[in-house]
Amino acid sequence: MNYADLNSKQKLAIHTLGELKAVGYRPKPIKQELRDNLIHKIQRKEEVFPGIWGYEDTVIPDVERAILSMHNINLLGLRGQAKTRIARMMVNLLDEYIPFVEGTDLNDDPMEPLSRMAKDMVEEKGDQTPISWMHRSERYTEKLATPDVSIADLIGDVDPIKAATLKLPYSDERVIHFGLIPRSHRGIFVINELPDLQARIQVALFNILQEGDIQIRGFKLRLPLDIQFVFTANPEDYTNRGSIVTPLKDRIDSQIVTHYPKTLEIGQRITEQEAVVKAEQKGMIRTNQLIKVLIEQIAFEARESEYVDSKSGVSARMTISAYESLLSAAERRALLNSEKETHVRVSDLYGVVPAICGKVELVYEGEVEGPVIVAQNLIGKAIRTQFLNFFPNPEKAKKAKKNPFGKVVDWFGASNEMDLMSDMSNREYEARLKTIEGLDDFVDEFTSRLGKEEKLFMMEFALHGMAEYSLIGKQALDRGMHFKDLVSSMFSGPDDEDDDDQFGFDFDDDDDDDTNRPF
Template identity: 60%
Template sequence: MNIAKITTLGELKKSGYKPLSVKEEIRKNLITRIKNKENPFTGIMGYEDTVIPDTERALLSRHNILYLGLRGQAKTRMARQMVELLDEYVPVVAGSEVNDDPLRPLSKYSRDLIAEYGDATPVTWWHRSERYGEKLATPDVSVADLIGDVDPIKAANLRLSFADEQVIHYGIIPRSNRGIFVINELPDLQARIQVSLFNILQEGDIQIRGFKLRMPLDIQFVFTANPEDYTNRGSIVTPLKDRIESQILTHYPKTIETALSITEQEADILPEQQDVIDISDLVKRLIEQVAFEARSNEYVDKKSGVSARLTIAAYENAVSSAERRAIIHNEPKTQIWISDLVGIIPAITGKIELVYEGEQEGPYQVAVNLLDRAIRSQFVTYFPDPEKVKKKKPTGKKSQEAKVEENPYRSIINWFDSGNSIDVLVDMKDAEKIAALYQVDGLYAFVKRFFPQANEKEGALLMEFVLHGLSAYSLISKKVIDGRIQFKDLIGSMMNFGQMNFEEDDLTEDDLN
C-alpha cells in the first residue's frame, strides 16, 4: 500500500485497507516473527526460556500484561520493544486527539468531521514509534492526568456549554488509543486512581466530570510492579489485578555468562578507553560476582533487589580507575588490576539497600565485604580450593616438594610468615606493580604451574589475584589504607592489631625491658 497517495477517507476505502485492533495487529505480526524464527525482543538476555515465551503467549492471547519483578529486570524495556510488533503505519483522522481510525471513529470530533466531508475527510498516517505512551505512577497522579477533565478555557474559546462533549480535554490514556500504554510502578498509584481504570480495561467506558462516554478504547496495556511495593508503599487493588489477564514474573540473570553479556552490551565504554585499557575475563567475572553475592548477602535487603545497573556502573568505574592511573603516569596502555576494583565501591554503595544490620556495619564496609566474597567465590574456579588445602593433615616426614604438592600455597604463605610484606598502591605504575609481585617467593611459579600460557601482564594479574584470594581465605592478611593495599602474614597482623589496643600506661617496667 502506497500511503503517500492515500490522503482522504475515500482513497483509504478504495485501497482495501481493513482495520485491526491493536492487539490483533500485535498478534498478527508476532505470529510472523515466530514463524520466521525471529526474536521480537532483541537485546534482552536471560529471558529466552522464561519471560519472553510467557510474553509471547500473553500477546497471542490478546491479554493486558503485568510484569512483576524487582528493580533492574528489564520490565519497561520489554514493554517498549512491543512497539516493533505494530504495523509500521496506520491511518488516523486528521486532527483527532484520540487517533481515530477513519473506518471506526470514536470521538465526536471525528464523527462530525466524517459526517460533514464524507469521503473527502482528510487522513494522515501514524508511525509505530509514536504509538507508545508511558506514565510513571506516583501518588500525585490524578484521574485528569490519565483519563481527562473538562477544560473551561476550551469551553470559553469555543463558546460551548460544559454539557458539550467538545469541552473535554483528554488524558494520556485516551490519547494513546490504538497504541501501547505502560504504567510503571502500578502499586504507587493511589487506590482511587486505580479504580478509574476498571471500566477502561473491561467495558471500554470512561467517565469525565459527569460525562459518560461510550469510548471502547483500543489499547494494549502493560503494567509493571515491584513485589516490595505490595507491602511498603501500596498495593494493586484486587479488582484491577483481576482485570489484568497475564501476570509475568521477571528475574535476574541466572548465570554469570548471561550477566556478562548484559553488562558488555549496556556499559558505556568510550572508544578511547577501549584503546588504552585491557579488560580481562577474570576482572569481568569478579564484577558480576559482586552482584550475585549481594543478592544473597545477609546485610542487603533482598526485597529491594540488586539491579543489573550495579555491575554496569561498576564495570564503567573499573575502566575509569585504570584510565585515571594511565593518565597520571602517561602510560599508553594498561589493564584493569584487582587493586583497581577499589574504584567500584561507589557503584556498589549507591545500588544496594541495606537491612538494619547492614546499616550498622556501614555501606562502605558492606561493599568491601561483597568484593572480598566475590574474589573468594571466583578464586576456586581458577586455582585449588584453599579450604580443602587447609583441612589436609600432614602425614609424616615429607620432602619439601611433597609438602608443596600437598599444599601448593605453602611457599607463598611461608614467605609472608617469615616477616615479609608487600605494598601495592592503587595508582602504582604497571612496571612497579609487576616488580613488587615478583618479590613474593613462589608466586610466579605457582601461577605458571596453572596458567603456563599466560603472558607477563596476564601472569602478573593472576599473581595479584592469588594474593587477594589467599587474603579472602584468611591465609594471609590484607589491609587497605588510603590507596595502599598491604599484604603480610596473618599472625603478625593479628599481633600488631592486638598491640595497638594497649596504652603505654598499661605497660610495666618488665614489659619495656
Template identity: 60%
Template sequence: MDITNIKTLGDLRKSGYKSRTIKEEIRENLIGKIKAKENTFPGIVGYEETVIPDTERALLSRHNILFLGLRGQAKTRMARQMIDLLDEYIPTVEGSEINDDPFRPISKFAKDLVAQHGDSTPIHWVHKSDRYGEKLATPDVSVADLIGDIDPIKAANLKLSFADEMVIHYGIIPRSNRSIFVINELPDLQARIQVALFNILQEGDIQIRGFKLRMPLDILFVFTANPEDYTNRGSIVTPLKDRIESQILTHYPKTIETSLEITEQEADVLEEQSKRITVSDLVKRLIEQVAFEARNNEYVDKKSGVSARLTIAAYENAVSSAERRAIIHNEKQTQVWISDLVGIIPSITGKIELVYEGEQEGPYQVAVNLLEKSIRSQFILYFPNPEASKKKKATGKASQQVKTEEENPYKAIIRWFDGGNHLDLLLDSNDAGKLNSLYKVDGLHAFVKKYYPQANDKENALLMEFVLHGLASYSLISKKMLDGKIEFKDLMGSMMNFGAMNFEDDLTEDDFR
C-alpha cells in the same frame, strides 16, 4: 505504492486497507516474526526460556500484561520493545486528539468530521514510534491526568456550555488510543485512581466529570510492579489485578555468563577507553560475582533486589580506574588490575538497600565485604581451594611422605610473608611498579606458571595479584586497605600487632609503677 501518500478516507477505502485493533495487529505481526524465526525481543538476554515465551503467549492471547519483578529486570524495556510489533504506519482522522480510526471513529470530533465530509475526510498517518505512551505511577497522579477533565478555557474560546462533549480535555490514556500504554510501578498509584481504570479495561467506557462516554478505547495496557511495593507503599487493588489477563514474573540473570552478556551489551565504554584499557575475563567475572553475592547477602535487603545496573556501572568504573592511572603515568596501554576494583565501591554502595544490620555495618564496609566474597567465590575456580589445605593441616591425616608443598601449594608464598616480609600495592602505581612489587614475593610467579603455563606476561601479573587477594580472602595472609594502597602481610603478625595495640590501650598509669 507508498501508503502514506493516501490523504482522504475515500482513497483509503479504494486502497483496500483494512483496520485492525492494536491487539490483533500485534498478534499477526508476532506470528509473522515467529514463523520467520526472528528474535521478537532483541537485546533482552536471559529471558529466552522464561519471560519471552510467556510474553509471546500473552500477546497471542490479546491480553493486557503485568510484569511483576524486582528493580533492574528489564520490565519497562520489554514493554518498549513491543513497538517493533506494530505496523509501520496507521491512518487516523486528521486533527483527532485520540488517533481516531477513519473507519471506526469514536470521538465526537471525528464522528462529526466524517459525517460532514464523507470520503473527503482528511486522514493523517501516525508512525509506530508515536504509538507508545508511558506514565510513572506516583501518589500525585490524578484521574484528570490519566482520563481527562473539563477544560473551561476551551469552553470559553469555543463559546460552548459545559454540557457539550467538545469541552473535554482528554487525559493521557484516551490520547493513547490505538497505542501501547504503560503504567510503571502500578502499586504506587492511589487505590481510587486504580479504580478509575476498571471500566476502561473491561467495559470500554470512560467517565469524565458529569460525562459518561461510551468510548471503546483500543489500547494494549502493560503494567509493571515490584513485589516490594505491595508491603512498603501500596498494592494493586484486587478487581484491577483480576482484569489484567496475564501476570508475568521477571527475574535476575541465573548464570554469570548471562550476566556477563548483559553488562557487555549495556556498559557505555568509549572507544578510546577500549583501545587503551584491557579488561580480562577474570576481572569481568569478579564484577558480576559481586551482584550474585549481594543478592544472597545477609546485610542486603532481598525484597528490594540488586539491579543489573550495579554491574554495568561497576564495569564502567573499573575501566575508568585503570584509565585514570594510565593518564597519570602517561601510559598508552594498561589493564584493569584487581586493585582497581576498589574503584567500583561507589557503584555498589548506591545500588544496594541494606537491612538494619547492614546499616550498622555501614554501606562502604558492606561493599568491601561483597568484593571480598566475590574474590573468594571466584578464586577456587582458578586455583586449588585453600580450605582443603587448612583441613589437611588441622586433621593431620595427610601422608608423611607427601611433600609439604603438595599438601599446601601456597606454602612458599605464605612462608615469605611469615618471614616478616610485607607487600604494598599502590593503587595509583604504574604497571611497571606493580610488576616489580609482585615479583618480590617468593614463589608467587612459579605458582601461577605451574597452573597457567600458557599465560602471557600481562596475564601472569594479573593472576599473581589475584592469588594474593585470594589468599587474603581465605585468611591465609593479611590484607588491609589503607589510603592509596593495599598492604599484604603475614596473618599472625597482623593479629599480634592488633592485639598489642589493644593491650597498650588497656594499660593504665598504675601498670607502670
C-alpha cells in the same frame, strides 16, 4: 491494489478517506495487530525481543503467549529486570504506519471514528476527510505511577479555557480535555510501578480495562478505547507505599514474573551490551575474562548477602555501573602515570565501591556496618568464590603433604610486607608482585599459556584470594592494599602502622579488630 500489499511510501501517498477506501483498508484492533505481526515473526524465525538475555525460556515465551492471547500484561519483578525495556520493544510488533483522521485528539481510525470531533468531520466531509499517518514509534505512551498522579492526568477533565474559547456550555462533551489513556487510543499504554498509583486512581481503570467506558466530571462517555495495556510492578511486599488493588489485578489478563540472570555468563552478556565504553578506553585499557566474571559475581554475592535487602533486589544496573567504573579506575591510573596502555588489576575492583553503594539497599545490619564496608565485603566474597576455580582449596591444602601456598605464606611469615597501591605504574606493579617469593611459581603451577599482563593479574588475584582464605593478612589503605603475615595482622591495628591512611575492618559481632575478616 490491496491495502495489505502497499509499501510505506504508497501508504503515505494516501491523503483522504476515499483513497483509503479504494485500496480496501479495514480497521484492525491493536491486540490483533500485535498478534498477527508476532505470528509472522515466529514463522520467519525472527528474534522478537533482541538484546533481552536470560529470558529465552522463561519470560519471553510468557510474553509471546500473552500477546497471542491478546491480553493486557503486568510484568512483575524486582528493579533492573528489563520490564520497561520489554514493554518498549513491543512497539516493534506494530504495523509501521496506520491512518488516522487528521487533527483529531484520539488518533481516530477513519473507518471507525471514536471522538465527537472525528465523527463530525467524517459526517461533514465524507470521502474528502483528510487522512494522516502515524508511525509505530508514536503509538507508545509511558507514565510513571507517582502519588501525585490524578484522574485528570490519566482519564481527563473539563477544560474551562476550551469552553470559553469555543463558547460552549459545560454540558457539551466538547469541553473535555482527554488525559493520557484516551490519547493513547490505538497504541500501547504503559504504567510503570503500578503499586505506587493511589488506590482511588487504580479504581478509575476498572471500566477502561473491562467495559471501555469512562466518566469525566459527570460525563458518561462510551469510548471503546483500543489500547494494549502493559503494567510493571515490584512484588507487593517490596514496598510499603502501596499495592495493586485486587479488582484491578483481576482485570489484567496475564501477570508475568521476571527474574535476575541465572548464570554469570548471562549477566556478563547483559553488562557488556549495556555498559558505555568510551573510545579512548577501548584503545588504552586491556581487560580479561576473569575481571568481567568478578564483576558479575559481586552482584550474585549481593543477592545472597545477609546485609542486603533481598526484597529490594540488586539491579543489573549495578554491574553495568561497576564495569564502567572499573574501566575508569584503570584509565585514571594510566593518565596519572602517562602510560598509553594499561591492564585492569584486581585492585581496580575497589574503585567500583561507589557504584555498588548506590545500587544496594541494606538491611539494619548492613546499615550498621556501613555501605562502603558492605561493598568491600561483597568484593572480597566474589574473589573468594572465584578463587577456587583457579587454585586449590586452601582448607584442603593445609592437610596436604606439600602445601602449594607454603612459599608465599612463609615469605610473609618472615616479617615481609607488601603495599600494592592503586595508582602505581605498570613497571612498579610488576616489580612489587615479583618481589614476593614463590608467588610467580605458584601461578605457573596452576595456570598455563598466560601473557605477561594476564600473569601479573593472576598473581595479584592469588594474593587477594589467599587473604580472603586467611592464609595471609590484608589491610585496606586509602590508596591501595597492604599485605602481611596473618598473625601480625591479627595483633596490629591501624594505630600500629606507619601509614596514617590505613584503617581496619570488623565484620564480627564482637569488638575485636579483625583486619583479615574471614567470611
